[in-house]
Amino acid sequence: MSPIAVASIDARTGEPGKDVAWETSAAEIAALSAQAVEATTWLAGQGREGRARILNALADGLESHRDEIVAIADHETALGVPRLTGELARTAFQLRLMGEVALEGSYLDVSIEHAGDTPIGPRPDLRRINVPLGPVAVFGASNFPLAFSAPGGDTASALAAGCAVIVKAHPSHAGTSVLVDEIFQEVLAEFGAPKGVFALVFGWEAGTSLVADPKIAAVGFTGSLAGGRALFNTASARAVPIPFYGELGSVNPLVVTDAAAETRAPEIGAGIAGSMTMGTGQFCTKPGLFLVPDTDAGSRVVDSIVDSLQAVAPGHMLNDGIRSAYLGASSQLTQLDDVTVLSTGEGTDRAVAPLLIEVRAEALTGANSELLLEEHFGPFGVVIRYGNQDELAQALAAFPPALTGTVHTSGAGDPQLTDVVGELEKRSGRIVFNGYPTGVAVSWTMHHGGQYPAATSAATSVGANAIRRWVRPVVYQEAPVEVLPRELRDDPTPGLVRRIDGKLQIG
């Protein structure tokens, strides 16, 4: 059987261009995962300083090929040069931040307890540190060809932790992934890295084989609920189950309180329209459901959304599958009995226009609730009008957990605020106040995740804590100092936070 070719596809025309790779065979997967085991040993051996240098060099590599990468990514995703230039900068920033996180070292969770007496008897000398889990499989997302794909946050955090990475490239931007791989291999060669610190595979079957491979220790995934759940099931059903860190997207509710509508209707409406259509609505943090009071002020918010949407040009979608799904869902939703269509622009042959519909709050618990509460990629939104706080609370309780929940409020005196925040906290990874959930800051504090179906674990895929997914603790009991990693020795460790005899200490 000859290998199946993978082409670079023009997102604006849907036409496949030249072949850039081929689907990876089972034998190739086995060889790559064996290399990744050796490469993990090498990477762990570089130490945190060495890995930070590698991550910085990978970031430099991306930036020195900026125009070339942005051009092919734009060709394959139609996301546009400005957005992709920003995404490249973000991706380089993520790589460097993960180097800083490795250097800072709090992710090692070092704890040292000297031998001593306790109320229940003597305690031996105990010293704990986190060590790399092993080779990590990463599944890139269609909608971020860089920041959540081959060179993205999962790759950066796994390398920072000392784990080799095998990326299952998204077929929707194969050429971008191949170019990134070439750049990364060149950088890694300069460090004398063995084969397998970073590798790329293609094909749906290859992805499943990768998750099932006994040498893979964990999986990072960003993508659809259906695809993510299938791979989660594979990871959990292995003879040796492994952690599957899936970010599966979400509908992100946005609440406008009465008081907020009274004071800021035009501004909120414009903001909603912008956030919902950013990147042609193809963000996992896209706000999809807008809970707006059934008042005159609420109607002014809705009018402002509709007005703002008029100015939004039709946009190209990432690929034909996503475009068909969007058009199919749009047509289903606009035909529902209890739905009012507020805004529907003229698309072109291949570019889609924004669509806004409205329902009453009770629709979320009615016969069409499943369709309304599903995530729909694309420039689509649902306005949900609520009559009072009870209706709002019931509507919020109908939501599945989400990556984010947003509230627009007049502030501390707003009588609805406490209840709304309470409901959002029960089912959100991030609560946004008077803003919009699109745009996930990359920082020490960010949590990008949530309860299922937003994610398959309590971990984050963005921000400093992403590194914690790829390590496991080991305790040394009464170890001779010579065998201890340097972080576990009594010598001072400038800048490193450690718990010593129960108390956190810095340096």
Next chain:
Amino acid sequence: MSPIAVASIDARTGEPGKDVAWETSAAEIAALSAQAVEATTWLAGQGREGRARILNALADGLESHRDEIVAIADHETALGVPRLTGELARTAFQLRLMGEVALEGSYLDVSIEHAGDTPIGPRPDLRRINVPLGPVAVFGASNFPLAFSAPGGDTASALAAGCAVIVKAHPSHAGTSVLVDEIFQEVLAEFGAPKGVFALVFGWEAGTSLVADPKIAAVGFTGSLAGGRALFNTASARAVPIPFYGELGSVNPLVVTDAAAETRAPEIGAGIAGSMTMGTGQFCTKPGLFLVPDTDAGSRVVDSIVDSLQAVAPGHMLNDGIRSAYLGASSQLTQLDDVTVLSTGEGTDRAVAPLLIEVRAEALTGANSELLLEEHFGPFGVVIRYGNQDELAQALAAFPPALTGTVHTSGAGDPQLTDVVGELEKRSGRIVFNGYPTGVAVSWTMHHGGQYPAATSAATSVGANAIRRWVRPVVYQEAPVEVLPRELRDDPTPGLVRRIDGKLQIG
């Protein structure tokens, strides 16, 4: 259908005594999990100080009923009054330590970043804190009727995190669990707690229903590989999968280097015999496989184990199932072709004597390797003689991951030490030097877990970090100060470690 009664069983005779409970029905499980949701809200509302007070009071409650608890636990487990008195003290200590861990608050992983500029644009104000996951199901273990059962570490850590607990009581010590429940309910009533902060269920089917219940947010389990894996599969196959923190036991390899055998043969042999027969060999950290050099000094270690075992009286096992499994495995193992029986004492009608067998290192990769590398509860050990470092490395590579790995060494100059530690680190949660793995210190540093099949996650079930299993992060973005939990406000928080603008700070 009338409910199935659960009796208190005399471990020494195997005779069931009076009924102390009945198997919990599906309807009762549903009612209990609904109560647990409300109770979690109440518990979270008590704050960390409130929960620490409750945990201290629960510890006091156990201690003020010490004699009564120890008597029934001894009746049901045959573990003996001294051991159970110690276990009760340990259990009370765990509850209090978890109160301290809640108060200390680093498990909240608080991070505050004020709005600011970054190389990739402005960053909003972000504040992160961990919140309780929701009701937790706990499965008690047969071999620790207190410390890893109803009032044990999983319960203590879940309550500390703010999660209500439903314990699936082990049928082997039903009366002990019922007594603990009565004491806990009395203490909780004094705090005005609603029903459901702590509850007990009985029966195998009830356990499965509990894990499948949509209101249960996570599971803590200590027990067998077969039982744990079945429940892990249930937890992973739910419509909404939940984390399953299973500690499934392990064979715990113990290596004696050439140099250690030369210098400390009698002492090491006596130590091995003691550790392997402690609690009649019914510890998940029982060392089961002893890698001893094929030298004269190695033979002196083996002789010392055999001599020491002569002095060990036959012991009663926890229940008839465990006793039958032990006798069955013993009889299979002693009849293998490549096995030499080194020591087999005379048991009584119901008490079992220690058994020690010997194989050569190559047996671990031979036809009987599976049987040899399985965990066998009971006072049973396998001496594995190795000829050189290569044979030792191959034998260690054949081991499944374990909770612990132990090395006896002459210290820094020992030429085998680095390689042995390297191999143990690949597949152990804790590496013990010149000691024995039985006896798991309860402290800030302890890690009690390991890679599968030792555990189903990288988490620990003992020590301060056990609390981290029961929380999930929430980020507040640009929140008005009034809605922030006090830990997320700019005000100083005496003693609490927080990350502020990227830097960890204490207080």
